[in-house]
Amino acid sequence: MYFPSWLSQLYKGLSRPIRRTTQPIWCSLYRRLVQSSQRRNPEFNSFAVRTNTCGELRSSHLGQEVTLCGWIQYRRQNTFLVLRDFHGLVQVVIPQDESAASVKKILCEAPVESVVRVSGTVISRPAGQENPKMPTGEIEIKVKTAELLNACKKLPFEIKDFMKKTEALRLQYRYLDLRSFQMQYNLRLRSQMVMKMREYLCNLHGFVDIETPTLFKRTPGGAKEFLVPSREPGKFYSLPQSPQQFKQLLMVGGLDRYFQVARCYRDEGSRPDRQPEFTQIDIEMSFVDQTGIQSLIEGLLQYSWPNDKDPVVVPFPTVTFTEALATYGTDKPDTRFGMKIIDISDVFRNTEIGFLQDALSKPHGTVKAICIPEGAKYLKRKDIESIRKFAADHFNQEILPVFLNANRNWNSPVANFIMESQRLELIRLMDTQEEDVVLLTAGEHNKACSLLGKLRLECADLLETRGMVLRDPTLFSFLWVVDFPLFLPKEENPRELESAHHPFTAPHPSDIHLLYTEPKKARSQHYDLVLNGNEIGGGSIRIHNAELQRYILATLLKEDVKMLSHLLQALDYGAPPHGGIALGLDRLICLVTGSPSIRDVIAFPKSFRGHDLMSNAPDSIPPEELKPYHIRVSWPTDSKAERAH
Amino acid sequence: MYFPSWLSQLYKGLSRPIRRTTQPIWCSLYRRLVQSSQRRNPEFNSFAVRTNTCGELRSSHLGQEVTLCGWIQYRRQNTFLVLRDFHGLVQVVIPQDESAASVKKILCEAPVESVVRVSGTVISRPAGQENPKMPTGEIEIKVKTAELLNACKKLPFEIKDFMKKTEALRLQYRYLDLRSFQMQYNLRLRSQMVMKMREYLCNLHGFVDIETPTLFKRTPGGAKEFLVPSREPGKFYSLPQSPQQFKQLLMVGGLDRYFQVARCYRDEGSRPDRQPEFTQIDIEMSFVDQTGIQSLIEGLLQYSWPNDKDPVVVPFPTVTFTEALATYGTDKPDTRFGMKIIDISDVFRNTEIGFLQDALSKPHGTVKAICIPEGAKYLKRKDIESIRKFAADHFNQEILPVFLNANRNWNSPVANFIMESQRLELIRLMDTQEEDVVLLTAGEHNKACSLLGKLRLECADLLETRGMVLRDPTLFSFLWVVDFPLFLPKEENPRELESAHHPFTAPHPSDIHLLYTEPKKARSQHYDLVLNGNEIGGGSIRIHNAELQRYILATLLKEDVKMLSHLLQALDYGAPPHGGIALGLDRLICLVTGSPSIRDVIAFPKSFRGHDLMSNAPDSIPPEELKPYHIRVSWPTDSKAERAH
Numbered sequence A, B: 001m002y003f004p005s006w007l008s009q010l011y012k013g014l015s016r017p018i019r020r021t022t023q024p025i026w027c028s029l030y031r032r033l034v035q036s037s038q039r040r041n042p043e044f045n046s047f048a049v050r051t052n053t054c055g056e057l058r059s060s061h062l063g064q065e066v067t068l069c070g071w072i073q074y075r076r077q078n079t080f081l082v083l084r085d086f087h088g089l090v091q092v093v094i095p096q097d098e099s100a101a102s103v104k105k106i107l108c109e110a111p112v113e114s115v116v117r118v119s120g121t122v123i124s125r126p127a128g129q130e131n132p133k134m135p136t137g138e139i140e141i142k143v144k145t146a147e148l149l150n151a152c153k154k155l156p157f158e159i160k161d162f163m164k165k166t167e168a169l170r171l172q173y174r175y176l177d178l179r180s181f182q183m184q185y186n187l188r189l190r191s192q193m194v195m196k197m198r199e200y201l202c203n204l205h206g207f208v209d210i211e212t213p214t215l216f217k218r219t220p221g222g223a224k225e226f227l228v229p230s231r232e233p234g235k236f237y238s239l240p241q242s243p244q245q246f247k248q249l250l251m252v253g254g255l256d257r258y259f260q261v262a263r264c265y266r267d268e269g270s271r272p273d274r275q276p277e278f279t280q281i282d283i284e285m286s287f288v289d290q291t292g293i294q295s296l297i298e299g300l301l302q303y304s305w306p307n308d309k310d311p312v313v314v315p316f317p318t319v320t321f322t323e324a325l326a327t328y329g330t331d332k333p334d335t336r337f338g339m340k341i342i343d344i345s346d347v348f349r350n351t352e353i354g355f356l357q358d359a360l361s362k363p364h365g366t367v368k369a370i371c372i373p374e375g376a377k378y379l380k381r382k383d384i385e386s387i388r389k390f391a392a393d394h395f396n397q398e399i400l401p402v403f404l405n406a407n408r409n410w411n412s413p414v415a416n417f418i419m420e421s422q423r424l425e426l427i428r429l430m431d432t433q434e435e436d437v438v439l440l441t442a443g444e445h446n447k448a449c450s451l452l453g454k455l456r457l458e459c460a461d462l463l464e465t466r467g468m469v470l471r472d473p474t475l476f477s478f479l480w481v482v483d484f485p486l487f488l489p490k491e492e493n494p495r496e497l498e499s500a501h502h503p504f505t506a507p508h509p510s511d512i513h514l515l516y517t518e519p520k521k522a523r524s525q526h527y528d529l530v531l532n533g534n535e536i537g538g539g540s541i542r543i544h545n546a547e548l549q550r551y552i553l554a555t556l557l558k559e560d561v562k563m564l565s566h567l568l569q570a571l572d573y574g575a576p577p578h579g580g581i582a583l584g585l586d587r588l589i590c591l592v593t594g595s596p597s598i599r600d601v602i603a604f605p606k607s608f609r610g611h612d613l614m615s616n617a618p619d620s621i622p623p624e625e626l627k628p629y630h631i632r633v634s635w636p637t638d639s640k641a642e643r644a645h
Helices: A002-013 A026-036 A098-109 A159-164 A167-172 A181-204 A244-252 A290-304 A321-328 A354-361 A381-395 A413-417 A420-430 A445-465 A509-516 A546-556 A561-572 A585-593 A623-629 A637-644 B002-013 B026-036 B098-109 B159-164 B167-172 B181-204 B244-252 B290-304 B321-328 B354-361 B381-395 B413-417 B420-430 B445-465 B509-516 B546-556 B561-572 B585-593 B623-629 B637-644
Strands: A065-076 A080-085 A088-093 A115-124 A139-150 A227-229 A235-238 A257-265 A277-286 A318-320 A365-372 A400-403 A437-444 A478-482 A487-489 A497-499 A526-531 A534-541 A578-584 A631-633 B065-076 B080-085 B088-093 B115-124 B139-150 B226-229 B235-239 B257-265 B277-286 B318-320 B365-372 B400-403 B437-444 B478-482 B487-489 B497-499 B526-531 B534-541 B578-584 B631-633
Touching: A065 A088, A065 A139, A088 A115, A098 A115, A098 A139, A181 A257, A181 A277, A181 A290, A181 A585, A181 B181, A227 B226, A227 B623, A244 A257, A244 A277, A244 A561, A244 A578, A277 A290, A277 A585, A290 A478, A290 A526, A290 A534, A290 A578, A318 A321, A321 A445, A321 A478, A354 A365, A354 A437, A365 A420, A365 A445, A381 A400, A381 A437, A381 A445, A437 A445, A509 A546, A526 A578, A534 A585, A546 A561, A578 A585, A623 A631, A623 B226, B065 B088, B065 B139, B088 B115, B098 B115, B098 B139, B181 B257, B181 B277, B181 B290, B181 B585, B244 B257, B244 B277, B244 B561, B244 B578, B277 B290, B277 B585, B290 B478, B290 B526, B290 B534, B290 B578, B318 B321, B321 B445, B321 B478, B354 B365, B354 B437, B365 B420, B365 B445, B381 B400, B381 B437, B381 B445, B437 B445, B509 B546, B526 B578, B534 B585, B546 B561, B578 B585, B623 B631
Parallel strands: A088 A139, A318 A478, B088 B139, B318 B478
Antiparallel strands: A065 A080, A065 A115, A080 A088, A115 A139, A227 A235, A257 A277, A277 A578, A365 A437, A400 A437, A478 A526, A487 A497, A526 A534, A534 A578, A631 B631, B065 B080, B065 B115, B080 B088, B115 B139, B226 B235, B257 B277, B277 B578, B365 B437, B400 B437, B478 B526, B487 B497, B526 B534, B534 B578
């Protein structure tokens, strides 16, 4: 998608002015990077056989003898050539005089995307031929010598069309895709942002970067852990989903402040926009409370935030899990826009509308609504239809669309039963304007909120595709969600409990007594960090008391404590109070760069089926290489038949 | 070993002066860390519930109200208590007055290694009770309030004796071991050194930190790669031994300068001082030659070198592989001391000594010797015996000890056949002194050198155990070894070739023609970095020409090129010339900290059998958890019998 946009701008932009564009193009990469690296200016030419990068040359270099290395981006009528490196583009004049015939031959015959080295002089472009859109647009290179370092074979597609091709093709030829502006920008921004996080943690706040093992032991309930067979029969390592146990053990070991940019593994089979291996900024510290961790992370993001974005404002707002659910119908609210869920039960206490009456008479029965701004203008009749169908199909709920203009209550005859006084009260409560639409539902509190939360997001997308500017694309809206429940009923057996997050999460100090009476009601000291409606981090204050940990694991969760005996023992031997957090780096960078997928911020991602389309991993292994690991393949029966063919 | 040394110093040093010692103790940790972090002073108390660390308090804090959190290190007669955190130690006065009975109770009853929080005032120690050996030795804390944060159960051993116990016990209770000065120092130094490397690469030289996958496809000949079964029957990921392919593909992708602190995996079964997962500083850059990479690394080590060591002097000396073998009998010479191998063939051209005659008459036949300084003084008769036995058993070679004092040629009657003129020539060539011993051998060049190389190291160890100071413990002697052979004969079939390093290594520019005539003679552009006789890094300029890469893989190495088709294709599509290096981080930090084992610089290492002794990984997996991966355990027959019991 973006590849042709910047590349075509480049092609167009070489010798004649182009229209102003908001698309990122090569010319801005260097500026952005230099800005965002805080006026540090890395030496890009040290140790290399070039004297300069293509993108750095300016009028101030006029007359200098330079040696450049790069890829042939474009050639025009055997007179000009545009050379590209990671830094930018520069125009090279192909010499036309007889004496330079060999240089001309090299530069004219080398296919596009070949790698060349040229030496020559920086000269002014002839008057009138400057290109103000191009950072190097005032100069060009008068070549003296040229060397073809590597010829490029015919590419499997026109590189201009590359981004229009399927993502599968981009992943198969990832090394070509990486040459795009966008991938260069994404990977360089990622590197710089992580570097600044390290500076903040390590140099400013005394955190210690400690590597923890990835060949570990399975964790209780670790059903999503990849296995690694060992040379001992029947014994397997597991690739951990996070360094959770290790970071806690480091606190017991007195390391005080730990962080790691940690590789983690999760085998969820095929899931779009998930990767089997991913990276988290993993943090743990001792003698800290929830506020401490929150301030630490606010400072971390503020410090590491790219300078080409609006600065991060701290502290971030905080809502409780209960508030988030009631107001946004989700525990990861997108707070870039309003359309909050409003409880309008009181308006309908005496209603004659049957399904509202029904709902309100039941326990936790409520009437809730959201207001779609200018909905009457932007939403079509069929949108309302599909909203109602969605509610019926997925939530078994009725949705009642209410328009201020009573004539437009399409398909909801019940709306006619809303009395004028109710309508006025509704307008007041929901703060609706002339063209707004109210979506109203009734039912059990959580269910009604969840439904409206989904509809809130669906309608926002819909309004935006219809042209409304609802969410500022430059806005980054952070939010803490706190006071989660400590336990949830098990899906397969709702009378048993499971941890809402993980079993090491400490209970809320005010709710400890509930563990022994009504554990379901106990809140935890877990906190989630949400950015623009995406969970980008989560953490908690941990249990440091061995007795409490044992009680929760054995009595409440009915886990086999033997598998965690080392951790329980560690808590017995002087574990300090501690807490931490993990930020999902891939997701964070994806949001910061505005990329459509996390695959765009990972150099070599897997497809959603977990395949590396470039190298074709995973791969078959000859049986003799399985032997040392004492395993055999169990071929599924139908697959056996396939193999026989 | 070191645990009791610093700990006992601490115990002794609290209220009375101790003898000067060269052992590292807590008091020096902070000073060292602050020095080595280049006068940056991290804020260790931010976000925490303490006001100060235990180790930072000085006379300048007198009168301040402070809150400290730490472990009870020691208690003396219920009057004093020493509190420890990662930063150091501080003395706390246990209040004796009635009104503070509850504080006294807490501080007197909490077992050693319990975690407490105390608040109080920094006061001067009474005159005469200052401890100049302790950074906090001028002050103590007058406690007002105390809280027991976590009581420590009875430890499984006296912590004073911990380091005297087996390493297995240290690994089982790693979280206790981590509290030791030495582990704290090692892990913090590691973190800081890596941080400085990142600053150098990322901020000063424009390298991009890029993460590459660890779930990959097996590489040709990758017999030492761990397997990870996928959910597709018969398909496996492999955990790569290095990001080699990815870093080259990043260069093809135009990333120009890549680095990563990369987790790598190698399954070598049980090998002492190897880890199944290890870390390398992985570097690759485009448009660079061998000299460029060498300068880059020299600068990197100079920049990141801890400030409490002597600075690194650059450039590092370089020897060729051939010289290294001839002079030191190894490709990783320890250049901290002499005892070089000298070719003395010419002295014996006309000898009457049979085995010398024999050796010299054969192809590549030589007579070689090393000189053991003061060997006559330090080596015993039985040492010479065991040296000769070693040479006979492992190399099938004769060793002739030659003393300047002819009477002492124990057990080598042939030495009497050495003529006076030969003896004088030998003294001149070898530059021997009165009490030296010359060890002489004859045979094929490489074999003779290898043997003398081993004896050189053995004798150095021997001399040092006898009290000679041969290698300065503060000396770090770096060395580049270059011009390795590109291929070696395969061990199992010496008529076939295998890569001396890996198949992507570029041939030496002067030797490309040899690939088509005498490939065995071709040298490579591989380089190793050696520190004090340990290989700490290796790299090469890579092949960027697809044709050459295909020829080497298919024709010379007879590899299945299909498994590398993605890499070959990438080289076809505009791969720039590139090269790189990888430094073994664990080994490097081990040498810098002077640790006996790499396990001492890794937070949670595996035992030499690949076990995590703390958590007991690898572990058994229930058969139902193997099902999604389509594998079964093949129990060895005897193991089946075992299981039946």
